[in-house]
Amino acid sequence: MNELQAALLTALKLVVAGDAGLIEIVLLSLRVSLTAVILAALIGMPLGALVALKQFPGRGGVVTLLNSLMGLPPVVVGLMVYLLLSRAGPLGEYGLLFTPNAMIIAQTLLVLPIIAALTRQTVSDLNHEFQDQLRSYRVSTWNAALTLLWEGRFSLFTAVLAGFGRASAEVGAVMIVGGNINHVTRTMTTAIALETSKGDLPLALGLGFVLVGIVIMVNALVFSVQRLESRA
16 A cells, blocks of 8 residues: 555545544634625625615726625735734734634635625626516615515525635635634644645545535535526
């Protein structure tokens, strides 16, 4: 058995046996990413819906900005959050840098434009379909937004899953603001990068297996939601 085969076998054993160190890293990664996605959805969905429904000066620029921010480089987000949370930054007094909260902030900023932009597009498309009915009932902008958000719930859930996929696979921003501190801020992606550089392939491969499994599950959920939407 060569070195690679031995590393693969050891990695599978770590995953199957539920190695404590591996589980700790996975749970922290899920907690950070899920919290960030929930926060981004709570902010991004109402924001995207209101941008889709309200007419205001500079609306085209806002739409362009939201679409552009979907491709925002993670390392730039990490740098921005680092500057905000560092001791010399405006939020330095709260001591958030190199904590899970800092990683949540960074991932929220990464996912927020994705959810907001996709929500705006979904609500805008639905508004073209239902605007006559909404006007006839004299529905307020806020109630119209809530109605269209519900009507587009399947597409919006897909957007949330896309945001989670982006957050769970991100490495640059969380490395900068989290510091990859063992037992504190070490996530799957940062641990894979570190362990690979150290030559600890079994742990890196084990975490890679789990991360790929999560990505597959997310894509399976997206496919299932799309099928439900087509049936509905």
